[in-house]
Amino acid sequence: MSYKRISQAAATVLAAGLASAVLPAATAGAASGAVPLPMAHYAHMLVDPAHQHVFFSGGAGSTGILVTDYSGSTVATVPGETGADGLALSPDGSTVYAALGSTDAVSAISTSTLTETDRYATGTGTDPQSVAWSAGKVWFGYTGTAPFGGIGSIDPAATPAAVTLKATGDNWYGAPILAATPGGELVAGEPGQSPAELASYDVSGSSVSLHARRLLIDGSSVSSNLGDLAITPDGKDILTACGAPYQHQLFTTADLTPDGAYDSTNYPDAVAVGADGTVFAGSDSYYGDSVYVFAPGNPSALASYSVGPDTDLAPAGVAVTPDDATLFAVSTDVYGDNPTLHILQNPAQTAATLTVTGPATVHRHGTVTLTGSLGGTAPYAGGQTLHVTRTGGGTAATALPDVTTAPDGSFTVTDSPRGSGTFTYQVSYDGSAHLAASTGSATVLIK
Numbered sequence: 001m002s003y004k005r006i007s008q009a010a011a012t013v014l015a016a017g018l019a020s021a022v023l024p025a026a027t028a029g030a031a032s033g034a035v036p037l038p039m040a041h042y043a044h045m046l047v048d049p050a051h052q053h054v055f056f057s058g059g060a061g062s063t064g065i066l067v068t069d070y071s072g073s074t075v076a077t078v079p080g081e082t083g084a085d086g087l088a089l090s091p092d093g094s095t096v097y098a099a100l101g102s103t104d105a106v107s108a109i110s111t112s113t114l115t116e117t118d119r120y121a122t123g124t125g126t127d128p129q130s131v132a133w134s135a136g137k138v139w140f141g142y143t144g145t146a147p148f149g150g151i152g153s154i155d156p157a158a159t160p161a162a163v164t165l166k167a168t169g170d171n172w173y174g175a176p177i178l179a180a181t182p183g184g185e186l187v188a189g190e191p192g193q194s195p196a197e198l199a200s201y202d203v204s205g206s207s208v209s210l211h212a213r214r215l216l217i218d219g220s221s222v223s224s225n226l227g228d229l230a231i232t233p234d235g236k237d238i239l240t241a242c243g244a245p246y247q248h249q250l251f252t253t254a255d256l257t258p259d260g261a262y263d264s265t266n267y268p269d270a271v272a273v274g275a276d277g278t279v280f281a282g283s284d285s286y287y288g289d290s291v292y293v294f295a296p297g298n299p300s301a302l303a304s305y306s307v308g309p310d311t312d313l314a315p316a317g318v319a320v321t322p323d324d325a326t327l328f329a330v331s332t333d334v335y336g337d338n339p340t341l342h343i344l345q346n347p348a349q350t351a352a353t354l355t356v357t358g359p360a361t362v363h364r365h366g367t368v369t370l371t372g373s374l375g376g377t378a379p380y381a382g383g384q385t386l387h388v389t390r391t392g393g394g395t396a397a398t399a400l401p402d403v404t405t406a407p408d409g410s411f412t413v414t415d416s417p418r419g420s421g422t423f424t425y426q427v428s429y430d431g432s433a434h435l436a437a438s439t440g441s442a443t444v445l446i447k
Helices: none
Strands: 002-005 010-013 021-024 032-036 044-048 053-057 064-069 074-079 084-089 095-100 105-110 116-121 128-134 137-142 150-155 162-164 177-180 185-189 197-202 209-215 224-231 237-244 248-252 258-262 268-273 279-283 291-294 303-306 312-320 326-332 340-345 353-357 368-375 385-392 395-404 410-415 421-429 438-446
Touching: 044 084, 044 312, 044 326, 053 084, 064 084, 084 137, 095 128, 095 137, 105 128, 128 185, 137 177, 177 224, 185 224, 197 237, 224 312, 237 279, 279 312, 291 326, 353 421, 368 421, 368 438, 385 410, 395 410, 410 421
Parallel strands: 002 021, 084 128, 128 177, 224 268, 268 312, 353 438
Antiparallel strands: 002 303, 010 021, 032 340, 044 053, 053 064, 064 074, 084 095, 095 105, 105 116, 128 137, 137 150, 150 162, 177 185, 185 197, 197 209, 224 237, 237 248, 237 268, 248 258, 268 279, 279 291, 291 303, 312 326, 326 340, 353 368, 368 410, 385 395, 385 421, 421 438
């Protein structure tokens, strides 16, 4: 995966087996890799952060679910998962649910043993394709008997497990794509349709409540060919990856009104969101960059990445760890075969600045007050831990208490050194998934 940071001073590095990479000078070189996956086709991907595993389904014709570690090395293949397509993780991280289209079922797989622990029959001819977990139930989008598909639910806590078709009470032409929050927000979208269609539900109660359902037509703008969707961590918005327009659009979960867009590139087909709202927007851009990274609410990209020449980013082919530290992207050849996993560390990391200022002179027995600022892309500069060290005055280096930056990145350091002479205060930041490490210092004369 080649990559570049946008509007940053850059230095060029090479990653083994990958295209050249351009990074800001203040950013540590990101470790990257490309690993061919031992599967003929790709359908979906799911990150298990507790075990640092990634699950891969192969769709129609596949017979198992591939599990790798974060480096792409195969850990196991879960057998008997015929036609596995959509994947979802339970909120406690113990179970992966897989939609088994060709066997009319949803399976439950233990994330600790990597074996199937249960299977729920969804009915002959239902062909489930997507799956999501919300409010104690597993929800699945299914094709059903022509001409209509629908959304079903499974209550795994019931004995026996309760499977309900048409759980939302409405019809879909095919198996809708699903996304959900644990608390009860469920959204659905019709794939491959023009104009695209979305629906939003509240499933937190004993019955399903429809928030809104609409075709995505806004004036002269028509959204078409939905490939993927996600819900922001706060549950406020739905992120869509439609083939057109060439943006990743936002719609409110409450009533599906437009709520902004992220300026990615042509043919959006994938989207993932970190736990803090950082957006990873994927597009099937054959000749240019395919994955764009955005700070929440900012339509201009922090960085963009290519999955290589003459390859396509697979639909739903982007995933990220909750802390935004590792990005996974799956590319295929022009026929949709031979999937390759691309791995990038710290994909959202940009350069940081750290400024420290203080008085030139302080009287002996006085208090030194330093102010400063950690600079970087909003909203990542707030709430960061800084380390402070004092040297000088004929004494050994002394570690002072850490300080935490305010929401705007500002901070204050106070100290009452003993003795006199020249003292240097160094403030250092270790770096994070969003901002690179940085240091700053100020010198004060005590007399």
